[in-house]
Amino acid sequence: MKLPLAASLARFVSIACGMSIVVLACGRDGGGDRGVDEAEVPPVAEVAPMPDDAFADSARANMVDTRGVGIGAVILTAVGEGVTLRGALIGLPPGEHGFHIHETGSCEPPAFESAGDHLGAGEAAHGFDAPGGPHAGDLRNLMVAEDSTATVEQVAAGVSLSDGGVELLDDDGAAIVIHAQPDDYATQPSGASGDRIACGVIEG
Ligand SMILES: [Cu+2]
Numbered sequence: 001m002k003l004p005l006a007a008s009l010a011r012f013v014s015i016a017c018g019m020s021i022v023v024l025a026c027g028r029d030g031g032g033d034r035g036v037d038e039a040e041v042p043p044v045a046e047v048a049p050m051p052d053d054a055f056a057d058s059a060r061a062n063m064v065d066t067r068g069v070g071i072g073a074v075i076l077t078a079v080g081e082g083v084t085l086r087g088a089l090i091g092l093p094p095g096e097h098g099f100h101i102h103e104t105g106s107c108e109p110p111a112f113e114s115a116g117d118h119l120g121a122g123e124a125a126h127g128f129d130a131p132g133g134p135h136a137g138d139l140r141n142l143m144v145a146e147d148s149t150a151t152v153e154q155v156a157a158g159v160s161l162s163d164g165g166v167e168l169l170d171d172d173g174a175a176i177v178i179h180a181q182p183d184d185y186a187t188q189p190s191g192a193s194g195d196r197i198a199c200g201v202i203e204g
Contacts, residue, residue: 056161056169061176061200063089066110071198074152074176076168078161083168085139085176087152089198092144098179098193101137101156105173107199115175115199117189120158120166127185134158134185136166137174141182161204169204176200 059076074087102115118126119137127133128140136158144150162169178198183191 055163056204059161059169059202059204061087061202063087063176063178063198063200064107064109065091065198066112068109074200076161076202078163079155082155082157083159083161085152085154085156089142089144089150089152089178090148092142092148092150092178092198093180094144094146094148096182097142097144097197098177098181098183098191099139099142099154100135100177100179100183100190100193101139101159101168101202102175102177102199103137103172105175105201105203107175107201109199112175112177112196112199115177115196119168119174121189126189127183127187127191129185130188138183138185142178168202174202176202 055078057078061074061076063071063073065071069091071091072087072089074085074089077084077086101119102117103119103121104114104116106114106116108114118135120135121137124135125132126135126138128138137156139154139156142150142152159166159168161167168174176199177196179190179193179195180197181192181194183193185191
């Protein structure tokens, strides 16, 4: 009886020691990692302030319909080769609609004429399929589902927020406009996309 019991005890102690070594080792490693992380994060007071002329890297357009009622927002983010537009909209007529960036940051319902022409209309023809096109503010048509919702997911390749070239956040701003009809990507000056049914001023 003695030998087997001693052997069992010895085995238990051996396992327990092994476990405690693992626990201690883990504890030591965890503490070490935390120490390194804390050392790499500077205190808030040491973070350099943003310079006054910093480029904007995101902007937002709160979209309204012809009654001036909010229908959602589009978030614009600067990417290497342009600006990404992402958003979720509601309350729109189902189907395909012309979708553009217009040249002035003003959306006066119900006609939204205050948004002006397409951004870049003076420098190019309108439409992805037109010779000499597209305008910097041309976008792909917005697809509105049967439940009147739409998801925006596009890249405007010919513009920047405030980083040179055709800027959205320049002195007179810019606006996102949704039209009643699809843009045929060819007819001048607006792809035969008809009335303006929603608009949102792009704000940095
Ligand atoms: Cu338009």
